[in-house]
Amino acid sequence: MKTDGAGSSSFDGSSVRVLELFSGIGGMCMASQRAGFGSVVSAIDINPVANQVFSHSHHPAKGVLKARNINSLAPRDFADVDALLMSPPCQPFSRNGNRLDLSDPRTEPLSQVTELLRTAETIPKMILLENVKGFESSDACSCLKEVLKSRGYSLQEFLLSPNQVGIPNSRLRYFLLAKTAVFSFQHSASIFLELPVKSAVPATDLPRLKDFLGEAFDRANSDLSLRLKSKDVERYLPVLDIVTGDCRRSCCFTKSYGHFLEGTGSIVSLNVDEPRPALRFFSPEEVALLMGFPPEFSFPESVTRKQRYRLLGNSVNVVLVAELLKLF
Structure with missing residues (x-):
């Protein structure tokens, strides 16, 4: 894998240690496997049914899957991971939800993650967040990006749908990618509407x-x-x-x-x-x-x-x- 920016360098993505928050049924875990992007060493979700499916489909090693409230996260949870992947609850930002943003109690877990990224001594080198279109204009997103920039991350943002990668389904979602200085992105103030390495697939x-x-x-x-x-x-x-x-x-x-x-x-x-x-x-x-x-x-x-x-x-x-x- 290669990183963008001046002085691009290669690194062994297969050795990356991944923390998956709001892990659900393990979509991020499967994406990591598909991309050859390290291994999930910790997956955290409070939903017992989701955890049952995760365990059934992924057969994680003992101790990897944790039934925990994200609000209980502590700095030690970031200590031995290289990448953080997460898809926080979307209801506070969805057009079908209440759009209460930070006033919605369901944003508290994301706020906890944001606070840890601000204060923890050791932080992940790479972060990927997925959420609904609309999250990008929320206060929750602004707070997160402000913290990430203050800790030296460079950011890239995307609005993408599966039909752009050959799947006959529309599901427009916001993605935030962040990397620390060692692996920094080229700076961009825009939200990308296409993948830089793969042009959109025509509907036909x-x-x-x-x-x-x-x-x-x-x-x-x-x-x-x-x-x-x-x-x-x-x-x-x-x-x-x-x-x-x-x-x-x-x-x-x-x-x-x-x-x-x-x-x-x-x-x-x-x-x-x-x-x-x-x-x-x-x-x-x-x-x-x-x-x-x-x-x-x-x-x-x-x-x-x-x-x-x-x-x-x-x-x-x-x-x-x-x-x-x-x-x-």
Whole structure:
């Protein structure tokens, strides 16, 4: 891997020790593996169901996965890590949330991380943060960036979507990358709308949903439990984002997908040419694939479908994060 800036230098990314905060189902962990970016030596989340999925999918070594409140973080948690990856709660900044910013109690864990970055003697050399579009204009983001600059980090900011890296799904997200002086970025005051090493993939070059999803698409088509009820089709048809297997796009899947219909993600039409189309939800397996998770990713049987949608809606796009990690 190479760093940007004057006097660019190479370093062995495989040796990086990673701390993953708000680890959820391990999207950042999988992105690290995909990018060949070190190993996660500590993953922290307070959600027991998310931790169950993380353990099931990643089989972490003893002591790596910790069920802790981020508010309990201390300077010692930064002592032996090189990189910090995190996706803090987005509700205080989301257009579907309350946008209370720092007044929302759910920002307290991020504020704790920001304070530790300000005061800890030892701090990570590299940081990647993911959040919703809108976070970049928040007070929470301003506070974090101010602290990072005061500690000598150089920053790069991005607004990116998975359809820019070949995935037929729109999910615009804000990314903040920070590196200490040894690995500094070239200075930029702008938010990048494309990856510097990979130009956007034209919509016509994106794969069709049925090709991208493969056997998972066929399995979901035959799963009657995914079908929408007739009364819901009649009520919500005008506001649904309906796609077919031949489409090369899908909308962002939120944590409310499968429970609420309006604005939570696309719906598949099974017989688009008929006046009363049969419609179905995307399965959690399909949503995971569109979120960049590998085909071998799975949930424990005890995790309900509603919980799976919720966990996926709170996760990150693995492929997109992996591309950004390569910039370190």
